[in-house]
Amino acid sequence: MAKTLQAKILAAASELFYSQGIRATGVDAIAKAANTTKMSLYKYFPSKDELILAVLRKRDEDFRTWFVAQVEAKAADPKDKLLAIFDVISEWMEIPGFRGCAFINASAEFPLKGNPVHQVSAEFYDKFQHYIAGLAAQYGSKQPVNLALQLRLLLEGAIVSEQMKHHSGAAEQAKQAAIVLIEGSVA
Amino acid sequence: MAKTLQAKILAAASELFYSQGIRATGVDAIAKAANTTKMSLYKYFPSKDELILAVLRKRDEDFRTWFVAQVEAKAADPKDKLLAIFDVISEWMEIPGFRGCAFINASAEFPLKGNPVHQVSAEFYDKFQHYIAGLAAQYGSKQPVNLALQLRLLLEGAIVSEQMKHHSGAAEQAKQAAIVLIEGSVA
DNA sequence: TTTGTGATATACCGAGCGGTATACTACAAT
DNA sequence: ATTGTAGTATACCGCTCGGTATATCACAAA
Numbered sequence: 001m002a003k004t005l006q007a008k009i010l011a012a013a014s015e016l017f018y019s020q021g022i023r024a025t026g027v028d029a030i031a032k033a034a035n036t037t038k039m040s041l042y043k044y045f046p047s048k049d050e051l052i053l054a055v056l057r058k059r060d061e062d063f064r065t066w067f068v069a070q071v072e073a074k075a076a077d078p079k080d081k082l083l084a085i086f087d088v089i090s091e092w093m094e095i096p097g098f099r100g101c102a103f104i105n106a107s108a109e110f111p112l113k114g115n116p117v118h119q120v121s122a123e124f125y126d127k128f129q130h131y132i133a134g135l136a137a138q139y140g141s142k143q144p145v146n147l148a149l150q151l152r153l154l155l156e157g158a159i160v161s162e163q164m165k166h167h168s169g170a171a172e173q174a175k176q177a178a179i180v181l182i183e184g185s186v187a
Numbered sequence: 188m189a190k191t192l193q194a195k196i197l198a199a200a201s202e203l204f205y206s207q208g209i210r211a212t213g214v215d216a217i218a219k220a221a222n223t224t225k226m227s228l229y230k231y232f233p234s235k236d237e238l239i240l241a242v243l244r245k246r247d248e249d250f251r252t253w254f255v256a257q258v259e260a261k262a263a264d265p266k267d268k269l270l271a272i273f274d275v276i277s278e279w280m281e282i283p284g285f286r287g288c289a290f291i292n293a294s295a296e297f298p299l300k301g302n303p304v305h306q307v308s309a310e311f312y313d314k315f316q317h318y319i320a321g322l323a324a325q326y327g328s329k330q331p332v333n334l335a336l337q338l339r340l341l342l343e344g345a346i347v348s349e350q351m352k353h354h355s356g357a358a359e360q361a362k363q364a365a366i367v368l369i370e371g372s373v374a
Numbered sequence: 375t376t377t378g379t380g381a382t383a384t385a386c387c388g389a390g391c392g393g394t395a396t397a398c399t400a401c402a403a404t
Numbered sequence: 405a406t407t408g409t410a411g412t413a414t415a416c417c418g419c420t421c422g423g424t425a426t427a428t429c430a431c432a433a434a
Contacts, residue, residue, distance in 0.1 A: 005380090005381080018298075019298065020298065020299075021210075021295075021296060021297070021298050023208075023210045023211065023296070024210065026420075026421065026422080027421080027422060027423080028420090028421085028422090036381080036382080037381080037382055037383070037384090038422090038423080038424095039381080039382070039383085039384095039424085039425095040380085040381055040382075042422095042423070042424085043380085043381085047422080047423080048421095048422065048423090099298040100294070100295065100298070103351070104291075104295060104347055104351075105295035105298065107287070107347075107350055107351050108208075108287065108291060108292035108295035108296060108350075109208060109210070109292075109295060109296055110208070111205075111206065111207065111208050111286040111287070111292065111350075112207070113353075118351055118352070121351050122351045122352040125348070125351065125352075146360055146363065149355075149356065149357065149360045150341075150360050150361070150363070150364040152344065152348070153340070153341050153344030153345055153348060153357060153360065153361055153364065154337075154340050154341065154344060154364075155344070156343065156344035156347045156348060157339065157340030157341060157342070157343035157344035157347075158340055160291055160294075160343045160344075160347060161312070161339070161340060161343060163294055163295075163298075164290070164291075164294050164305055164308050164309045164312065165305070165309040165312075166300075168336075169336065170336065170340060173333055173336045173337050173340065174337070174340055176333065176337070177337040177340070177341075177364070177368055180367060180368055180371050181364055181367055181368070184367050184371070192410085192411075213390070213391065213392080214391080214392060214393080215390090215391085215392095223411075223412080224411080224412055224413070224414090225392090225393080225394095226394090226395095226411080226412070226413085226414095227410080227411055227412075229392095229393070229394085230410085230411085234392080234393080235392065235393090
């Protein structure tokens with residue numbers, strides 16, 4: 001409840017960046033949404049660029065924590081967890097305000113190679129893939145890292161498809177494909 | 188060679204939008220890159236929004252034409268064509284200046300649901316998927332539409348992964364997964 | 375009571391944005 | 405020779421942007 005001012009700014013920026021786009025969101029709008037002023041904002045974040053990175057880093061933490069908890073709550077053994085991933089993603093897509101993956105979107109908004117946004121986004125998916133690879137190894141996959149990357153591709157593809165057109169059946173087909181790949185990886 | 192002024196504007200805008208982002212590209216820069224002036228630009232395109240849509244529609248045509256030609260040149264029978272898709276994508280990713288899929292990027296830059304950019308982008312992938320489904324049906328897949336969507340997800344995922352981090356091995360793993368799914372779809 | 379500090383309020387800056395107005399040039403068709 | 409048309413050149417508009425300056429306020433520590 002008693003969030004620090006810095007946390008309030010971060011939360012407001014995160015929400016606006018995600019719903020409207022980063023470039024489309026002005027610093028004034030963020031300050032107003034956080035019930036503060038631009039001056040205070042610039043005390044905590046030296047520039048909008050730094051704020052963008054801070055927002056992404058926090059989202060990285062929060063989303064992965066939330067996601068893993070969801071999966072662990074849904075299934076007990078490794079194979080079921082691998083499949084539960086797709087159910088969690090499917091439910092996430094149905095949450096009002098879903099507009100795709102914040103990291104994919106950020107990378108698209110700042111297309112230049114060297115931009116730090118790419119590094120943060122890449123790290124997010126690396127960690128994500130690493131979590132999947134762990135489950136795949138427990139499950140007994142012969143090539144857990146490869147399987148993890150394949151499943152990750154299905155997830156990213158489903159998210160992007162669903163962003164462009166809602167209820168495209170992407171999540172369902174991603175899961176069907178995942179079943180084939182998961183079971184094939186132990187044969 | 189003797190491109191019309193309109194075509195030159197379209198080409199310049201397409202290039203700049205793709206390499207820098209749409210919002211990040213000003214109308215002045217487009218006019219300059221096309222060796223003309225803003226006045227002429229606004230004679231052909233009533234607004235930047237209309238220009239954006241025109242660029243995406245042209246890219247839709249051009250890319251699909253180029254892509255199909257590449258695939259057809261690489262393979263003769265349906266199964267090989269399905270696999271060749273992943274080789275073409277892989278080669279495309281290695282072209283200097285690759286920055287992901289213009290349609291995914293555009294959708295990310297304009298996240299609001301009703302934006303026409305989403306419709307154009309969704310239509311592009313619908314046509315793309317329809318092409319894959321045709322090959323899948325010729326190949327003898329029992330559920331060609333489902334297989335086509337699954338392969339599309341792998342492709343989108345690979346493109347996005349490669350955009351965030353080059354040489355991630357995404358295209359290769361997408362192809363490996365595709366082989367399993369394609370062969371499984373006739374069993 | 376003074377002093378230091380975190381936050382506010384507000385006005386401002388230079389730059390870039392999308393888009394327009396006006397006047398001018400080149401050239402082809404009648 | 406005249407007229408219409410396609411394109412140029414340039415200046416301008418109102419607005420928003422990221423970022424800063426300055427002055428003030430609330431409050432706790434000393």
